[in-house]
Amino acid sequence: MDNFISINPYNGQVVHTFKAISEKELEEKLNLSQTVFQSWKATSLADRTDLLKRVGSLLRDNTLEYAKMITLEMGxxxxxxxxxxxxxxxxxxxxxxxxKAFLADEVIPTEAKLSFVKQDPIGTIFAVMPWNFPFWQVFRFLAPTLTAGNNAVLKHASNVFGCAALIESIFLKAGYPIGVFQNLIVHHNQTEKIIAHKTIKAVSLTGSxxxxxxxxxxxGKHIKKSLLELGGSNAFIVWEDADIDQIIQTAVNARMLNNGQSCIAAKRFILLEGIYDEFVDKFKAAVSTLKSGDTMDKNTAIGPLARIDLANQLQEQVQTSINAGAVLILGGQQKDxxxxxxxxxNVKPGMPAFDEETFGPLAAMIKAKDIEHAFALSEMSTFGLGITVCTQDIEKALSYAGRVSDGAYFINELVKSDPRLxxxxxxxxxxxxxxAKDGILEFVNRKTVYVK
Structure with a gap:
């Protein structure tokens, strides 16, 4: 099948139809990227940052246009x-x-007359990106990668190819040379061919x-670097001294933002026994007020999941967990x-709501005997993206940070990505x-320069 159809999950209407590029067109695009890299890497950093500022301006000038495409394609x-x-x-x-500061030469004193680390671009990076944040996931990759002097080609999720096309148009309008960033309308089965291609130097994937x-x-087979941002089953731990009224809205946002379709969403609410009932009651009351409906209505807080198979999968996880002993407190129904x-x-280990990533508006309430038990439950996961701890005892919470294996540890705040971190x-x-600085250094050659 050569055509990709983008369907609005809210009303089932076709948003766009895209035709897959041919094998010949793919080869031409990859070769173009290799050719353009030679001039792009020689472009001054000042020119590259000026272009990036123009991209930011275009985003602000056309915010509603781009936002509508996100909503139409993934709900x-x-x-x-x-x-x-x-x-x-x-x-x-x-x-x-x-x-400029991130890419500056890093002087390291040795017995040499001069020794330093130089940050050089490595070439074309292949990005494989998901549908849940169809602009953000791409931009957090492109902004540092292109500015470091690399090129990029994108294989976006097939249900958000309209967003992918808009993103490519933004960079072209900003003045980026043709070929520095290219959107590829290709099938998943072409991924190996793209990675193996001599033009591609590394891969960045956000997805399952x-x-x-x-x-x-x-x-790995082709000895090329990969960066993976995958799933999560973040714990949201609430201690008995936490201000429940103050954290409830944070907790609701942590689970229900983006219709619950976020790798960093709080999925397992691990509550100490003393506050379990109060938290659950107040969380239920707050979730019950969320307005669902037309996704183009600015007052709508809950929309559909991006595809029907995703909704079906979540429903199966809910029902299997209930059959295993979980108690349905709110909701539970699915339509399309x-x-x-x-x-x-009453969610416990062994249930899908505890063990698996639940990609949708499902909150699992888990009772812990004490703080040690709460952290033990948190660590009972194959995932390690982030964790939230809610308490008024900040110093005590900080003392546990080193005992958590996740990549992020947030106190009294939902786990979120921030350009500065x-x-x-x-x-x-x-x-x-x-x-942060880490992001722009992921795809550079940290070259040691030594002068005797």
């Missing part, structure tokens, strides 16, 4: 889509302002565990792509880091 409420575009503009600003494993294996915000109580996971959540 995110429009206000959240607007927020996503604004965040993309911020990451452009961040690297435009900081790239299965996709990450497959891409990492191919990259829409899945009700759902709360399960490194982002990435451990275990089956992947490896490598995006954003």
């Amino acid at each position: 995110k409420p429009i206000q959240e889509s607007i927020g996503e575009i604004n965040k993309c503009a911020l990451v452009c600003d961040y690297y435009a302002d900081n790239a 565990e299965a996709a990450g494993s497959a891409v990492a294996a191919i990259a 792509c829409f899945h009700e915000p759902t709360i399960l109580g 490194p982002f990435g996971g451990t275990k089956k959540s992947g490896y490598g880091r995006e954003l």
